[in-house]
Structure formats: C-alpha cells, structure tokens
Amino acid sequence: MSKAQQSTIAATAAATGRRISQVVFIGLLLDILSFTIILPLLPRSLEAYKAREGSDPTTLLGSLLQYISLQRERLQHGNGSASRFLQQGARADLVLLGGLLGSLYSLLQCVVAPFIGRAADRFGRRRTLMLCMTGNILWTVIWIFSGSFETFLVARIIAGLSEGNVQLSNTIIADVTDTTTRSHGMALVGIAFAVGFTIGPSVGAYFARLPLESSGISTGNVFAYAPFATAALFSLALLLAESLYLYIRLPETLHFRRNQIPLSDSENNDHSKPKSASHSLLKQQGSTRVHVQRVLRRLNLLHFAYLFFFSGMEYTLTFLTHDLFHFTNAQQGKLLGFIGISSTLLQGGWVRRIKGKSAHRDKSLVARGMVSCALGLLCIARCCVEGTVDSSPSWWLWAGALGFAVASATVVNCLNSMVSLVHAGDSSDEDTGRRLGDFRSAGQIGRTLGPVFACSVYWLLGPSVCYTIGAIAVAIISTAFVSLVPASTHPLDTAKKTI
Template identity: 35%
Template structure:
C-alpha cells in the first residue's frame, strides 16, 4: 500500500497533468478567439474611413425619406448644442447618430444572445450571429439608397454578439486564475483589428483598391467585409468546439423569476434581473460593477468621440493626421495589453482598473489643455493606458458572478450596459463640448471620472481570482 507521502506526490502529479492539459486547451482556445475576433473586426472596421464618403453619396441623392428625416434630427441637434454649420461637423455628427444607433441595437440584442447561449450553447449562437453579420454585408453591397444601408446596419447591430459570446467562452473555459489573461486577449484582438481594418478602409476611401467592375464605390469594401465574415464563419465552424458542457446549461431561456421584459428594460438590466437566484450580497455587487462600467464607458466614449473636433480645431489635423493619432492609441494599447495587462497577477483586477481610471483623469486634462503635440500625445498615452486596463479588468471582475449556467446572461447584460453607454455617451459629451468651451468640457469629464473611481474603490468584490 502506498504511503501518504506517495499518495500526495501522485495527486500532485495528477493535478499538474490536469493543469498542463488545461493550459494547452486554453492556449488553443485563446488563439481561436483571437483569430475569430481579428477576422471579424477587419470587416467591421473597414467602413469607418469611408463613412463620410458614404453619407455624402446618400446625401447627393436627396430623395430618401429616411435620410432626410435623420438629417433633420442631426440639424436640430446641431442647432441645440451650437455646433458650427459645416460639412465636416455635420458629417461627424451624422456618423455619431449612426454609431449610436448601432450601439443601442447591441444594447437590445446582447442580453438575448447571452441568455440563449446559456441554453443552447456558445457554438450555435456564435455561428448564428456571424451569419446575421454576413447577411448585413450582403444588403450593404446592394445598398444603393440610405434606407437599405440603415437596414444593413440594423441587422448587423442586432446580430453582433460575438464579443459578449467570446467573453462568455473565456468564462467557461478559463480558470479564475487565468481569466484575466483571456479577457486581455480579447482586448488585444480588438486593438489589432481596429488598427489594421481602418487602414484597409482608408485604402478603399482613397481609391487605392479599385472597385469591382460594376456598382457603386462601396461595393468593393462591402465585398471585402462579406468575405471576412464568410471566412470567420468557416473558421469557427471548423476550429471551435463547444465550451459550455450539457450539465451546466440553463434549462430555459426564461425562468419563473425573469421574462423577456427583463432583457430589454434598462432598469431591469441595471438591476441584473435577467440573472435570478443570486445571493443578495452578490447581486448588490453585480449591480454596482455594472453601474460603474456604464458610467466609465459613457464618459470614455464621449471623450473619444470629441477628439476629432478638438484636434481639428486646435491643431488643424486633417483626416490623415487624425488617423495617425488613433493608430498611436491602438499601438500603445496592444503593447500595454500584451506586455502588462495580461501579465498582471491574478487578484489585482480591481487595482488595475483603478489605476486606469486614475491615469485617465490627468490624461483627459492634458488633451483638453494641450497647446502642443507633446502634451496632446502625453494625454493620449494615458488615455491608451486606461483603454487597455479598465474594461478587461472589470470584465474579469464581473465574470466571477452567477452560476456556470448564467455566464452568458451575465456577460450579455454587462455588454448591453456598455453598449447603452456607447449609444448615449458620444452625443451627450459632444453636446457639452459645443455648449461650453473644450477646456471646460474636458474638466467636467475628468472630474466626473471621480464617481466611478470612488464607487469602484469602495466596492467589495467577490473572492479574487488568486484565491481560486
């Protein structure tokens, strides 16, 4: 009979073998998630540089009733906030309205997609949402009028669920002690995609890539986006295996304690009503983290949106110079996410998020008061640090809540709150920007960051991942 020490040694070897197997599987899964998000974002972001040209194209038609209605709304908003009546700002504000629409659609869809994935599994839902995104690109190819273009964006916004599902996949497969690295990997995929995709779009916008033989100028980028979507579908169909095992799936989409209204009502989402059966103390913490996340994204996305205004007015930056500025932010984010955030010790997610918010405040002030490129880029450096630390860390914090059969619902609600913030923040902060001077707007934004900072600092989070 083996001695106690021999048994212990054997168990230790077994644990080590199990951990090694898990490490290999999560490494492979991480590569799959990264590649899928990267391919998706190449197609998703290609439209960004050509958006002004698209709006100009649809505006020249002059007969689309939906375009005229949205133009009237943008004009009313411009007059209300006192923005100058120029083609450039009208285009930026119009793009902001469309971007807000897309975010609000994600706010509606994310909780449903997350909850459905808890019942039916991640794989069928992620493939289904990818097919929806591909369908939106098909409609874009034929969008000779603004109404069809908006329909394509509506379908794309409702189907865009791969990000929240990727987060749920990380929560499924990664141990708590590894989960922060998985969330950071999602952030890296985002940063690389947003770095390269717009460059491809800029090539289309500049005519560097010729259009397809017939059709409008947007047919070529739309076909590129569609090809990326199809590639992503094929890749995930062949490479991705289900991570939510049968025994841990939810029994139904709606329980006796929640209903469809809880998945679309903003108040219910802030209360996480779609995640029933959680202990009261844990539910309070979930609600607090969700509210902090909403406030942070609301302020952050608003400042990010107004960077275009500020750099044009203060530094006379053209589109190319602004593109270089966002390229700098994206490059710094990749370096921080890959070299710092992923390597942070487990259990430090809260302190990492706090450090990001703390640095964001002087960063915003540096940007707002910059009279030189040196001070501007100093502020952008701190802005990029916050971008690379706060969201991955807070996503890891919220991922420990709920049962194994509720991870999709938790992440769906969490992503929905962020989408709602991105839908409201840009237009709200730009209204402040044009109503007062830029320095005052950025002072207000920096000071407002004290609210999520104080709330997070005083939040007692659930047992940290280092205790896993």
C-alpha cells in the same frame, strides 16, 4: 482519484483551454478587422448618399438632414459662441448624422446583448456564435447592394442586432480558463481589439482613396452597388473566412469545466455531510446569492458610468484635433494609431505578465486604468487651454492619448474578468453568458448616451470644460469602484472552511 491523476487532467484542460483561446483570438481579430473597415468610409458614404437623395425631403435621408440642420441652426442662434465645428453647416450635419448612426448601433447592442448571453447559456456558445456570424454575413451582403440610404440603414440595424462576437468571445474564454488565468485570457480580447482598430481603419482608408465611380451608386434601383462596394466585398471575405475557421476549429465550451475536470473527492463527498452542516451551507449559499447580485449590479452601474464618459470623450477627440489643430486624415490616423499600438503593447507586455490572484489583480488594474484615463483627460483639457487655432499640438495631447491607451488596455477587459468570476460558488459557471450579456448591455447604454452628452458640452461650453468634467467624473467613478466593489467575490469559499 489520486492527486497525480487530478494534476494530469488539470494540465490537459489548461492546454486545451489555451488552444481554444487562440482560436477565439484569431476569429475575433478577423471579425474586428471586418467591422472597422467601414469606419473611415462612413463619412464619404453618407456624402455619396446625400449627393443622390439628400436634397429630396421625401426620402428618409433628406428628411433627417433637414431636421438635423434645423436643430443645428437653433443651437447656433441660442449660443453665440458655438464651436467652429457647428459653423461648418452641411458638413457638420453629416457628422451629426454619422454620430446618430453610431448611437443607434450601440443602442441595438444594448437591447440584444442580454438575449445573446442567455441564448449562449441555453443553446451553447458555438451555436449562438455561428448564428451571429450568419447575421454579420447578411448585413454585409446588404451593404454591398445598398444603393439607397434606406437599404444601408437596414444593413446597419441588422449589424447592431447580430454583433455578439466580442461578448461570446469573453464568455468562451471564461469557460476555458480558471481564476488564475482568467484575466490573462481576457487580455487576448483587448489585444484583438487594439490590433483590429489599428489595422482595420487603415484598410478602409485604402478603399477610401478609390474613386467613387469604381464602386459607386447606380441610380437605377434600390439594390444597386453601394459606395465603396469593394470594401464591403473585402469585409464579406473576412467574415466568410472567420465563419469557416470557427466552424472547423471551435468546439462547444458550455460544459467545458464539467467535461474536462471531474469533481474532486471532497466535492463528491459533499452529500455525505451531516444534515446540520448541509442546512448551514444552504443558508450561506442563499446569503451569497444576494451578495453576488449586489456586486453584479454595482459592476454594471460602474461600467455604464465609466463608458458614458470615456466613450463620449473618445468620440470628441477627433473633433478637437480637427477643430483646434486642423489635423489632416493622416495626422488623425497617427494619433489613433498611437493609441491602438500603445494599448496593444501594454496588454501584451504588461497586463498579461502581472502576477497575482486574478480578482485582486483585476481590481488593481481597473483602478490604475481609470486613474490613467482621468489624468489623460486633464492633459487634454490643459492642451485645449494652451492651444489656439492653427497652432501645433503640444505634448499634453500625446500624454492624454497615452492615458487613453492605458485605460483601453485595462479597464473593460479586467471588468469582464471580474464579472465572469462573480458567482455564488454553489453552481457552475454555466450562467456566464447571462452575466456578461447584462454587463455588456449596461456598457452599451453608456456608449449610446455618452457621445451625445459629450458633444453637447463640447459645442456649448468648449473643449476645455468638456474634458475637465470628464476627468472629474472618471476620478469619482474610480473612487466609487475602489470603495464599493470587493476584490474577492467568493465569500462562500470562506464559509465552507468553517463547516
């Protein structure tokens, strides 16, 4: 095959990859909008369930609230300087219950992510994604008719086990991009996240203003309408539209590189090399596999450690603004909107425009994002020292929010790109689903445990100590990342040149 023919085929594959990436972006945006609608509705939904069954200790909700209340009282008695948040009594109990539901969701994601990744490698990305969409539709239907807390809990469990869209979107983009465009494609996932988390909660807040009676709970049976069933119906409509769109527009990408780009003459002639050269290459491939596994383990561990502290600090941010500055819902929305919009602009206007080799570029962006996160946490800790109850937030709070935005725009997306580029070089990328699944699972463990740790430190030692610990920890993680993770993950490519 001539070089001109190879260039034409490569250009066609790149154009097809860009089209598929756009399809993935639109589908993921619809999915995140559907997912985030429930976020501002969760506290009031729990209040509605509590009004119906919270006082009955024989129900699951009643027993859970009773247990949480008992633990909160013990914590207050053991710590005379407990935060004002804990002193809110029953209201704090509902917030703690909401936090437990969030941790349960992340824990289920941690369990299921490796299985979704391996299923995508075995049965195909498209088929696995459509199966996840079926689960998403099922949990939303159950949400609509969750007239009791037990039914709502079942719906959330199904949701945690079915949400593989983000992971599979990363895998599909890894299939259709090469080493020079990988991180640009992964940034689309981050942009979809930022836009979805900016718009979705606002849509949910609109439904939160509707009176409970218009979408409230019937006291007749378990499958009565849920609180804010109209929001659930809108979420279901988004999921149905997404499923139809993906079914029509998304092709299978498992063998995309093999089908779109035939082997070059040099690759086809590999089998004609002398036996001594082939034997040497096999030995180098074996050592490379060991190196690759070591790099993947380090990336997974650093992902867990980073999200452990980042998600914990992020989770307590709304507690801080409520506890210290008495932010209203509108003010909370402005702060979170500032983070989301800033992250979107950074990803679209900065991250995707940075040139350079993907691996080196990704490592640089991850390091910058982690440093920005550490500096942002220090700013928030400074804000806590300066601020007093009922005072106005200083610019330190907004500087800290900007640090969060930079971290959101860079770290996780670029880490996903690095993981997708780590392979032994002697095989195709058809195990990308497994690698990204294990990577996501490690991160979800951090998202499960991080809020518990951060809230404990926040309530026991105060917000200033909490964010200072977070800043120091993220700085240490950043140093470990720069020291332990190589920018190039293809040592075999160098070895081949010597044969």
